[in-house]
Structure formats: C-alpha cells, structure tokens
Amino acid sequence: MASKSQRQHLIERILAERSVSDHGELVELLAAEGVEASQASVSRDLDELGAVKLRAGGQTVYAIPEIATQRAVPLETLRRVCGDWVVDAQHSQNLVVLTTPPGSAHVVASAIDRSDSDDVLGTVAGDDTILVVAAPHTTGEAVAEHFRELAGL
Amino acid sequence: MASKSQRQHLIERILAERSVSDHGELVELLAAEGVEASQASVSRDLDELGAVKLRAGGQTVYAIPEIATQRAVPLETLRRVCGDWVVDAQHSQNLVVLTTPPGSAHVVASAIDRSDSDDVLGTVAGDDTILVVAAPHTTGEAVAEHFRELAGL
DNA sequence: CATAAATATTCATTTATGTGAATAATTATG
DNA sequence: CATAATTATTCACATAAATGAATATTTATG
Numbered sequence: 558m559a560s561k562s563q564r565q566h567l568i569e570r571i572l573a574e575r576s577v578s579d580h581g582e583l584v585e586l587l588a589a590e591g592v593e594a595s596q597a598s599v600s601r602d603l604d605e606l607g608a609v610k611l612r613a614g615g616q617t618v619y620a621i622p623e624i625a626t627q628r629a630v631p632l633e634t635l636r637r638v639c640g641d642w643v644v645d646a647q648h649s650q651n652l653v654v655l656t657t658p659p660g661s662a663h664v665v666a667s668a669i670d671r672s673d674s675d676d677v678l679g680t681v682a683g684d685d686t687i688l689v690v691a692a693p694h695t696t697g698e699a700v701a702e703h704f705r706e707l708a709g710l
Numbered sequence: 711m712a713s714k715s716q717r718q719h720l721i722e723r724i725l726a727e728r729s730v731s732d733h734g735e736l737v738e739l740l741a742a743e744g745v746e747a748s749q750a751s752v753s754r755d756l757d758e759l760g761a762v763k764l765r766a767g768g769q770t771v772y773a774i775p776e777i778a779t780q781r782a783v784p785l786e787t788l789r790r791v792c793g794d795w796v797v798d799a800q801h802s803q804n805l806v807v808l809t810t811p812p813g814s815a816h817v818v819a820s821a822i823d824r825s826d827s828d829d830v831l832g833t834v835a836g837d838d839t840i841l842v843v844a845a846p847h848t849t850g851e852a853v854a855e856h857f858r859e860l861a862g863l
Numbered sequence: 864c865a866t867a868a869a870t871a872t873t874c875a876t877t878t879a880t881g882t883g884a885a886t887a888a889t890t891a892t893g
Numbered sequence: 894c895a896t897a898a899t900t901a902t903t904c905a906c907a908t909a910a911a912t913g914a915a916t917a918t919t920t921a922t923g
Contacts (some may be wrong), residue, residue: 640715663816
C-alpha cells in the first residue's frame with residue numbers, strides 16, 4: 558500500500574499537471590499510477606490538502622491554492638514537530654519562549670511560521686530558543702499553553 | 711497518559727540533571743513527575759534516545775551523548791519529514807536533487823543534516839530544492855533511491 | 864423545484880503503534 | 894564460573910489512525 562502522504566503528494570502533482578473534474582476521475586488517475594484509493598479517501602485527501610473546486614467556463618477543476626502549498630503546515634504536522642522538538646514553553650507578557658534541543662530551533666520556528674496561526678505574529682529563532690510574538694487579541698500565556706498542548710508538555 | 715515524546719523529553723531532562731543508575735530508578739523519577747511507565751518502556755526509550763551507560767568510579771550513570779541531543783534525528787523522524795515534504799528525488803553523478811513544496815527545503819535539509827548518515831556529506835538548501843552530496847563510498851543513485859524510499863515515492 | 868450527479872460522512876474493519884507483564888538474554892560481582 | 898542484578902525482547906493486548914463500502918448530504922441541472 559502506498560502511504561497516505563505519498564498518495565497526497567501524487568494528488569498534488571496530478572492536479573498541477575492535469576484538469577481533474579471530479580473524485581472519480583482522480584481515483585482513476587491514481588490507479589493509473591499504481592495507487593489504489595477509494596472516492597472516500599480522495600475526498601478526505603482533497604480536504605486535508607486544502608483543495609478548491611474552480612469553475613472556468615462550465616468546466617470544474619480541482620486545484621490546490623498557492624497559499625496551501627506555499628505556507629500551510631497542517632496542524633497535525635505542527636503537532637508532530639512540536640512534540641519532537643519543543644522541550645519547554647514559557648511566557649512573559651505577550652512573548653513566548655520555546656526551548657528546543659540545541660540547534661533545532663529554526664526547524665520548529667519554520668514550521669510555526671508556515672502554520673499561519675492568527676495567534677502568532679511571528680517568530681525569531683536562535684540555536685535552541687524561539688521567541689514567539691503573540692498577537693494582540695490573545696496573550697502570551699494562552700499561546701504558551703497552546704504550544705505546551707501541541708508538544709504534549 | 712503522557713505522550714511518548716513527552717516522556718522521552720522528560721527522561722532527557724532527568725538524565726541531564728541527576729545521576730540515574732538503573733531503569734528502576736528512572737521509573738521512580740518519572741513517577742515522581744507524574745509520568746507512569748514500565749521498565750520495558752524505559753528500556754525502549756533509552757534505546758531510542760541513544761542513551762549510553764557510563765561508568766565513573768564504580769558508579770554507573772545513564773547519559774545522552776552530545777551527539778545524540780545535538781545532531782541525531784531518529785530515522786523515524788527523518789522518514790516523517792521526508793514523507794511530508796519531499797516531492798521528488800533525482801540524481802546526477804554523486805549529487806542528489808530533492809524537491810519540496812516552495813519554502814520547505816531548509817526544513818528538510820536541516821533534518822537530513824542532523825541525521826548524520828554516513829552516505830551524505832552535506833546539503834545545501836534553496837527555496838524548494840535541496841542538493842545532497844553523496845559520500846564517495848556510495849552513489850547519488852543509491853542515495854536518491856534511499857530518499858525516495860524514505861518519502862514513500 | 865424535482866431529479867441526478869457529485870461530494871462528505873458514518874460505520875465497521877483493518878493496520879500500525881505503543882504498552883506492560885513475563886521472560887530471555889546480558890552484564891556485573893563474589 | 895556461578896549467581897544475582899540488570900536490561901532487552903517477546904507476547905498479548907489496548908489504542909489510535911487509516912480505509913472502503915454504504916449512505917447521507919450537498920450541489921448542479923433541466
């Protein structure tokens with residue numbers, strides 16, 4: 558069985574190269590690449606990939622928005638990254654300090670940056686420390702708690 | 711239940727702070743922090759964390775080598791990172807070109823750098839492309855195939 | 864607005880992962 | 894080298910994630 562992520566990458570590539578108008582067609586194209594999947598799985602995949610249905614001149618076509626491929630890190634991924642690398646999460650005022658193993662800070666910060674949460678204005682990463690600036694509408698405390706939850710701390 | 715990664719981070723912290731001479735002691739220290747775990751789990755954790763048993767003057771003490779905390783990314787983690795972000799892996803001579811979604815290259819390259827494989831001399835990451843230099847004793851083809859396997863491609 | 868087509872969701876099942884108890888294997892010690 | 898202490902592994906089980914078939918829901922179309 559092909560892995561879920563492999564299938565989803567393949568879907569991304571297929572959508573970038575061809576026009577796909579419905580789930581059934583995508584199921585067939587996947588099968589042509591040797592990947593078996595049901596319409597139900599395709600539906601879930603498109604949802605998880607953030608795919609949208611475009612209508613251009615009577616034709617409907619699925620596509621993955623730039624914003625989805627360029628930025629969005631799924632919450633599930635952010636959770637894994639934080640679980641793997643975030644050792645501690647403290648806060649002071651609207652600033653959250655995340656601690657990671659030495660040298661790992663920028664990996665985590667990059668994932669956070671790409672997760673485009675409304676609660677985070679931005680991050681700055683050192684070697685084993687990340688400063689996370691909480692947005693005005695929330696608090697450092699709440700954001701720190703959020704990261705502790707993500708990291709399983 | 712505390713997550714596995716939480717428990718393992720806690721073990722790292724405990725070992726950094728105190729002298730732990732056997733699994734049973736570590737089980738107790740974990741319990742004192744509110745984390746229940748059996749000796750079997752502790753054994754597996756220490757293995758996965760790359761812990762070593764040091765002997766200093768009759769005393770035996772567990773520790774996690776610098777190389778483990780600073781560099782080693784577990785194969786399992788590298789597999790997840792590649793599965794999530796590596797879209798393609800091609801090679802030419804001893805160079806492997808990995809393709810990722812835009813902006814994600816450095817996340818993957820960082821994980822590869824920290825996985826200290828003997829087969830990889832080093833990486834250079836752009837925006838959506840990583841150059842991986844294969845070591846002399848192997849080939850770009852073999853390394854590319856390795857990454858395809860990791861990524862589920 | 865009725866009907867067909869397409870898509871999302873539920874449910875049951877499979878598969879993968881994590882776990883502790885028991886035990887095997889290893890390592891230390893007299 | 895025998896024995897005790899420690900550590901790794903096996904096994905059975907629990908939990909979570911992924912999946913397809915069936916079905917409910919939504920969307921398009923005459």
